Amino acid sequence: MQKHIHGGNIYKASEKYGINADDILDFSANINPLGLPEALKKTLVSSINSLVNYPDPECKQLVKNISQYLSVLEDNVIVGNGASEIIFLLFEVLRPGKVFMPAPTFAEYAKAAVKFGADISYFELKEQNDFKLDIDRFIKQIEDEVDCVFLCNPNNPTSTLVDTGDLLKLLKHCRTRNILMVIDEAFIELTVGGNSNSMTGFLKEYDNLFVIRAFTKVFAVPGLRLGYGLGSTDIVKKMWDHKLPWSVNSLACSIGNILSDDLCYLRKTGDWIAKEKEYFYGRLREFSCLKVFEPQTNFALIKILLDGLTSAKLGDMMAAKGILIRDASNFTFLDDKYFRVAIKDRKSNEKFLVILDEVLKSCKG
Amino acid sequence: MQKHIHGGNIYKASEKYGINADDILDFSANINPLGLPEALKKTLVSSINSLVNYPDPECKQLVKNISQYLSVLEDNVIVGNGASEIIFLLFEVLRPGKVFMPAPTFAEYAKAAVKFGADISYFELKEQNDFKLDIDRFIKQIEDEVDCVFLCNPNNPTSTLVDTGDLLKLLKHCRTRNILMVIDEAFIELTVGGNSNSMTGFLKEYDNLFVIRAFTKVFAVPGLRLGYGLGSTDIVKKMWDHKLPWSVNSLACSIGNILSDDLCYLRKTGDWIAKEKEYFYGRLREFSCLKVFEPQTNFALIKILLDGLTSAKLGDMMAAKGILIRDASNFTFLDDKYFRVAIKDRKSNEKFLVILDEVLKSCKG
Numbered sequence: 001m002q003k004h005i006h007g008g009n010i011y012k013a014s015e016k017y018g019i020n021a022d023d024i025l026d027f028s029a030n031i032n033p034l035g036l037p038e039a040l041k042k043t044l045v046s047s048i049n050s051l052v053n054y055p056d057p058e059c060k061q062l063v064k065n066i067s068q069y070l071s072v073l074e075d076n077v078i079v080g081n082g083a084s085e086i087i088f089l090l091f092e093v094l095r096p097g098k099v100f101m102p103a104p105t106f107a108e109y110a111k112a113a114v115k116f117g118a119d120i121s122y123f124e125l126k127e128q129n130d131f132k133l134d135i136d137r138f139i140k141q142i143e144d145e146v147d148c149v150f151l152c153n154p155n156n157p158t159s160t161l162v163d164t165g166d167l168l169k170l171l172k173h174c175r176t177r178n179i180l181m182v183i184d185e186a187f188i189e190l191t192v193g194g195n196s197n198s199m200t201g202f203l204k205e206y207d208n209l210f211v212i213r214a215f216t217k218v219f220a221v222p223g224l225r226l227g228y229g230l231g232s233t234d235i236v237k238k239m240w241d242h243k244l245p246w247s248v249n250s251l252a253c254s255i256g257n258i259l260s261d262d263l264c265y266l267r268k269t270g271d272w273i274a275k276e277k278e279y280f281y282g283r284l285r286e287f288s289c290l291k292v293f294e295p296q297t298n299f300a301l302i303k304i305l306l307d308g309l310t311s312a313k314l315g316d317m318m319a320a321k322g323i324l325i326r327d328a329s330n331f332t333f334l335d336d337k338y339f340r341v342a343i344k345d346r347k348s349n350e351k352f353l354v355i356l357d358e359v360l361k362s363c364k365g
Numbered sequence: 366m367q368k369h370i371h372g373g374n375i376y377k378a379s380e381k382y383g384i385n386a387d388d389i390l391d392f393s394a395n396i397n398p399l400g401l402p403e404a405l406k407k408t409l410v411s412s413i414n415s416l417v418n419y420p421d422p423e424c425k426q427l428v429k430n431i432s433q434y435l436s437v438l439e440d441n442v443i444v445g446n447g448a449s450e451i452i453f454l455l456f457e458v459l460r461p462g463k464v465f466m467p468a469p470t471f472a473e474y475a476k477a478a479v480k481f482g483a484d485i486s487y488f489e490l491k492e493q494n495d496f497k498l499d500i501d502r503f504i505k506q507i508e509d510e511v512d513c514v515f516l517c518n519p520n521n522p523t524s525t526l527v528d529t530g531d532l533l534k535l536l537k538h539c540r541t542r543n544i545l546m547v548i549d550e551a552f553i554e555l556t557v558g559g560n561s562n563s564m565t566g567f568l569k570e571y572d573n574l575f576v577i578r579a580f581t582k583v584f585a586v587p588g589l590r591l592g593y594g595l596g597s598t599d600i601v602k603k604m605w606d607h608k609l610p611w612s613v614n615s616l617a618c619s620i621g622n623i624l625s626d627d628l629c630y631l632r633k634t635g636d637w638i639a640k641e642k643e644y645f646y647g648r649l650r651e652f653s654c655l656k657v658f659e660p661q662t663n664f665a666l667i668k669i670l671l672d673g674l675t676s677a678k679l680g681d682m683m684a685a686k687g688i689l690i691r692d693a694s695n696f697t698f699l700d701d702k703y704f705r706v707a708i709k710d711r712k713s714n715e716k717f718l719v720i721l722d723e724v725l726k727s728c729k730g
Contacts, residue, residue: 051588223615250588
């Protein structure tokens with residue numbers, strides 16, 4: 001079977017450590033800890049009878065909801081089975097010869113690039129710069145053969161955010177060179193400022209922009225499989241043509257109204273991230289044997305400064321106590337000292353801190 | 366947007382004919398009219414909270430349930446986003462040079478074959494033989510270059526069933542020629558005899574057999590997106606490796622127990638199909654301007670004998686009265702005289718017959 005190296009596999013952990021899946025605190029997956037919005041839960045329950053019908057293959061209502069949410073035309077919206085399907089579909093229809101992207105970043109871009117025969121070159125995000133992207137250096141390093149630049153913003157796993165001013169500079173540069181700029185904004189609603197950090201406002205003016213989004217993180221529904229893409233009519237049409245029919249299930253099709261019906265949830269989400277991010281970051285920084293990179297969204301990248309302790313070993317010790325972290329050693333340019341943790345609700349974060357403290361103390365001594 | 370030519374698009378019909386989607390009787394999709402089993406509904410509702418976790422990428426519990434249901438090893442089971450994902454994935458990993466299949470048949474095989482560069486040759490099922498497959502003639506026509514034969518059993522849209530004796534003859538022939546035999550059994554539980562008509566019992570002995578199945582039709586959950594494939598360890602492993610991660614959503618992952626928990630539902634399904642198939646077929650045959658091919662599963666292929674009336678026109682007239690049929694003119698070797706109808710519960714079937722009668726009378730007269 002396929003080796004899955006992403007976070008969030010509580011089933012494997014449950015089996016490996018003999019802990020009931022429900023008793024595991026999963027800090028390896030970066031999901032909104034406010035959980036499913038109540039309105040969404042109601043919609044889902046009331047939609048169960050609709051499973052006897054095939055999903056609408058064009059997901060019209062959902063596309064309409066998304067277009068209204070972000071003020072884009074319906075012809076510029078494609079929906080898919082999570083952001084994953086959007087990423088693979090994009091490479092499938094574009095078949096770029098060469099892709100340039102900052103790294104470390106989400107591994108699915110490279111996986112999709114390799115699958116569809118693209119060359120990848122990386123722009124290394126440096127630890128000494130706290131993994132922040134220097135947009136001018138990035139632009140300078142875009143070679144002539146590059147067809148497509150791929151950015152994750154905020155970036156996974158570094159939790160860094162590039163501001164829209166810098167991104168616009170890059171977008172303009174790309175347009176003059178006929179390069180498509182793809183931005184994965186899966187976590188954008190989980191930043192302070194939310195959609196104001198998004199590039200979606202530039203879709204009307206820039207044909208060379210493609211934005212990837214998902215319901216997964218912000219509405220805490222990774223199990224539902226719902227992502228979407230926003231881009232030029234031409235690319236979006238090609239993607240619809242190549243898409244597996246009905247890959248978006250009926251329940252996922254039915255939840256588009258959450259984008260307008262529960263603004264309260266989005267506000268609460270904003271309040272939580274603004275407050276909890278600072279608190280958790282502050283507390284994590286108290287560990288002298290860790291280097292914590294300042295998070296801009298609902299997860300933090302952390303480096304272990306303790307000799308002899310690897311992220312895999314730390315992960316094992318934490319998991320034995322019912323807490324999963326994401327070993328980040330398999331990200332390009334990172335090594336076995338890095339791990340990633342989600343930022344959750346205060347109670348869970350407190351529990352995490354206590355157990356992390358216990359485990360680190362036992363390592364030191 | 367993609368043109369979807371399958372049955373079951375009640376959303377488009379609702380828009381086109383100005384009828385509420387809930388008021389449409391959909392005879393174009395071949396779903397078990399007993400509806401969602403109650404046990405399944407309960408499982409789904411109680412699983413909604415699990416949407417906050419990523420689905421198990423290996424769907425272990427589901428794979429286990431399927432392996433027990435059909436007495437096959439877990440390593441021989443792959444699950445996917447409907448039978449569609451299984452079909453496309455199979456072509457993706459096999460990349461057969463040449464595929465041979467009877468036609469008319471389900472169009473997705475050809476679509477997947479074309480996508481992955483396979484040549485297709487068809488064995489024409491003849492109307493004068495009531496579209497029944499002559500296995501000896503089929504075997505004789507398998508050319509040396511064929512890598513893979515593809516059968517749908519019972520076949521969509523002809524509703525014909527090949528018995529396991531004939532299929533075994535074909536399977537043995539294929540093995541001597543190193544040909545993979547793929548059988549899509551999406552409707553097998555909706556035949557009289559159910560799983561006794563299945564080839565799954567030969568999986569242990571024949572490495573060159575691959576069986577496609579789905580929860581879609583038998584448990585009336587096309588909206589959930591859940592299909593599976595059964596084949597050699599080697600092919601199944603390759604398919605897992607190429608699969609889009611998490612394409613099976615958490616709710617679909619959670620319903621495997623229905624295969625063992627609700628045998629009563631399967632028995633009721635068997636009773637219904639045995640009885641209703643005969644009744645509906647008998648009543649349909651009373652229409653002198655139609656030729657009805659004897660159904661072996663929960664749908665029937667019908668030919669219009671009336672000059673000037675096409676299946677598209679009939680479909681339009683029926684839809685205006687709230688009943689959808691499946692125009693079958695786009696199936697290979699069929700023309701604009703053919704349509705397909707599902708066999709539903711008695712009450713719906715009666716309503717269908719009344720409206721069909723009205724519409725046909727208005728055409729004649």
